[in-house]
Amino acid sequence: MNVTISPSSVEGTVRAPPSKSYTHRAILAAGYADRATISDALWSADTRATARAVELFGGDVSRDEAGTLEIEGFDGTPAVPADVIDCENSGTTMRLVTATAALANGTSVLTGDESLRSRPQGPLLEAIADLGGEAESTRGNGQAPLVVTGPISGTSVSIPGDVSSQYVTALLMAGAVTDDGIEISLETELKSAPYVEITIELLSAFGVDVRRTDDGFAVDGGQRYDPDGGEYAVPGDFSSISYPLAAGAIAGDGGVHIEGAHPSAQGDSAIVDVVDRMGASVDWDRNAGTIDVAADSLEGVSVSVEDTPDLLPTIATLGAVAEGDTRIVDAEHVRYKETDRVSAMADELGKLGVETTEEHDSLTVHGSESDLEGASVDGRGDHRIVMALALAGLVADGETTIAGAEHVDVSFPGFFDALEGLGVSLDRS
Numbered sequence: 001m002n003v004t005i006s007p008s009s010v011e012g013t014v015r016a017p018p019s020k021s022y023t024h025r026a027i028l029a030a031g032y033a034d035r036a037t038i039s040d041a042l043w044s045a046d047t048r049a050t051a052r053a054v055e056l057f058g059g060d061v062s063r064d065e066a067g068t069l070e071i072e073g074f075d076g077t078p079a080v081p082a083d084v085i086d087c088e089n090s091g092t093t094m095r096l097v098t099a100t101a102a103l104a105n106g107t108s109v110l111t112g113d114e115s116l117r118s119r120p121q122g123p124l125l126e127a128i129a130d131l132g133g134e135a136e137s138t139r140g141n142g143q144a145p146l147v148v149t150g151p152i153s154g155t156s157v158s159i160p161g162d163v164s165s166q167y168v169t170a171l172l173m174a175g176a177v178t179d180d181g182i183e184i185s186l187e188t189e190l191k192s193a194p195y196v197e198i199t200i201e202l203l204s205a206f207g208v209d210v211r212r213t214d215d216g217f218a219v220d221g222g223q224r225y226d227p228d229g230g231e232y233a234v235p236g237d238f239s240s241i242s243y244p245l246a247a248g249a250i251a252g253d254g255g256v257h258i259e260g261a262h263p264s265a266q267g268d269s270a271i272v273d274v275v276d277r278m279g280a281s282v283d284w285d286r287n288a289g290t291i292d293v294a295a296d297s298l299e300g301v302s303v304s305v306e307d308t309p310d311l312l313p314t315i316a317t318l319g320a321v322a323e324g325d326t327r328i329v330d331a332e333h334v335r336y337k338e339t340d341r342v343s344a345m346a347d348e349l350g351k352l353g354v355e356t357t358e359e360h361d362s363l364t365v366h367g368s369e370s371d372l373e374g375a376s377v378d379g380r381g382d383h384r385i386v387m388a389l390a391l392a393g394l395v396a397d398g399e400t401t402i403a404g405a406e407h408v409d410v411s412f413p414g415f416f417d418a419l420e421g422l423g424v425s426l427d428r429s
Contacts, residue, residue: 002429003405003416005393007374010422011254014244016236016261018042020411021198023234024050024092025169028100029206030071030232031059031078032177033225036206038069040234045410046090053097056081057104076177076224080106087112087144089338089381089410091119092166094144098124099170101148102133103177111145115338115381118143124167127157131182156183161190161216162333169199172219176208181221183213191333194267194307201265205232236260236289238268240412242314243387245271247422248293249280250321251394255294256422262289267307274315277301278322300324300367309334309341312363313388316345319365320354320372321395332361338382338410348377348385352392352400374398383410390415394424 023042030036031054041047043063051061054071057078062070078100085101087094087110094110098121101108111117122142128135131154138145152174159167168184175182190196196217200210203219207226211218241261248256263269263286272291276282278301281294300322305312312334319326334341346358353373355366374396379386386405393400405428408415416426 001406002401002403003390004399004401004427004429005390006399006425007396008251008394008424009253010247010251010256010394010424012422013257013259014418014422015259016241017412017414018234019237019266020044020046020239021092021195021266022202023047024096025199025202026232026234027051027054027061027069027071028096028173029202029225031057031073032076032173033073033206033227034075035072035230036227037231038071038234039231041067041069042234042237042411043067044413045088046093049086049088049090049093050097053085053087053093056083056085057100073225078104080104081108085110087116089113089116091116094121095124095164095166096170096173098146098148099128099174102128102131102135102150102152103174104150107147107149109145109147116144119336120163121146123160123163124170127159127167127171128152130154130157152178155180156185158185158187160188161186162188165190165192165195168196168217172199172203172210172217175219175221176203176223176225178221181219183218184216186216192307192309194265197265235262235264237411238266238271239310241291242268242271242311243391243412243415244418244422245275245291245293246314246318246391247394247419248295249275249278249298249318250295250391252293252295255292258291258293260289261291262286268311270308271311271314274301274303275318278318298322300326302327302329304330305334306330309337310384312341313345313384314391316349316363316365317388317391319367320349320370320392322367324368326365326367327362329362331363339380339385341382341385344380344382344385345388348389349392351375351377352396372396374400376401376403379404379407381407383407383412387412387415390419
């Protein structure tokens with residue numbers, strides 16, 4: 001699907017979709033449980049992939065008209081899947097359920113789409129092997145398709161922390177239902193650390209305890225997943241909140257009111273501070289879970305995305321509108337997402353007349369040297385690239401057409417409906 005956006009001002013109220021990160025973990029945690037009810041869950045392409053994996057491991061996932069998920073789990077003992085686990089484009093699904101597969105008494109095969117089959121899984125495969133399982137890439141390159149044979153029996157493992165925090169999450173979630181637990185030592189500094197904090201917060205809600213150690217994390221074995229009252233509610237998603245927030249900051253002449261912005265362990269809530277530092281009018285009522293934002297003159301800032309890689313596309317677009325330079329640093333790991341988001345944003349913003357300087361671990365956007373002009377751009381099969389480019393279309397001179405716009409379904413299925421609700425003029429074809 002192509003979406004063409006005309007220059008527009010935005011005004012009105014939008015509600016944040018549920019958190020994708022929390023939903024993935026909640027669905028799998030419910031799978032590890034006997035049963036659980038998940039309310040306010042994000043039902044998107046990625047989270048459906050995790051739900052299908054839970055079913056292949058012996059669980060059952062049903063969804064009612066209100067969007068509530070009723071999940072019968074496999075109670076800590078996943079069955080050997082009767083079919084290949086297709087994770088489609090979801091890196092979170094693949095990494096989290098690869099560790100689940102290592103608990104099964106047999107062999108599981110995991111694959112995904114072309115993009116997912118290019119993403120690194122090697123450190124997690126090595127960790128599973130060190131824990132007594134068998135795990136390999138069919139092509140011998142540390143990338144899917146993956147073949148995993150369990151059950152694992154080891155109790156300690158070391159793993160790099162600077163490739164993906166999802167390796168740590170996967171091992172903690174699986175380790176809780178092993179006999180003896182797992183102790184994880186980090187070989188390098190942990191990147192995207194707030195995502196592990198999300199995991200720890202969610203596991204606690206499901207009755208599972210995790211300990212921080214001097215060099216990593218540990219989880220005792222023999223624990224049961226059992227949320228209080230058998231229910232868990234998913235909070236709003238700050239990665240997704242970044243888009244209406246940025247829209248209000250660059251085109252919100254009448255102001256944008258965002259609901260569902262309650263504080264949580266999400267590192268991406270840092271986007272509120274970024275927009276405030278750049279000069280937009282921002283008021284976050286944490287108790288009410290609302291954010292009000294209005295446009296103002298923006299100035300470039302320096303931002304580290306070491307812990308918040310999903311924010312890079314949004315910040316890059318804000319930088320294209322701001323005066324001066326916006327420098328996004330600590331960004332090497334952002335190259336290993338659905339696409340290389342550093343290069344993708346540099347290239348696609350360039351088509352819109354934006355000057356950038358790309359380095360190995362940084363992206364500098366030269367707002368003062370840029371004149372946003374409408375053009376045809378490519379979403380690169382990446383939901384976050386699509387949404388960030390849509391923001392640029394709000395203030396570009398002329399129409400901006402984004403190819404592959406359907407990929408917003410991965411995390412924010414109602415994104416373009418939300419834009420139209422805020423007054424954006426757009427056409428889908």
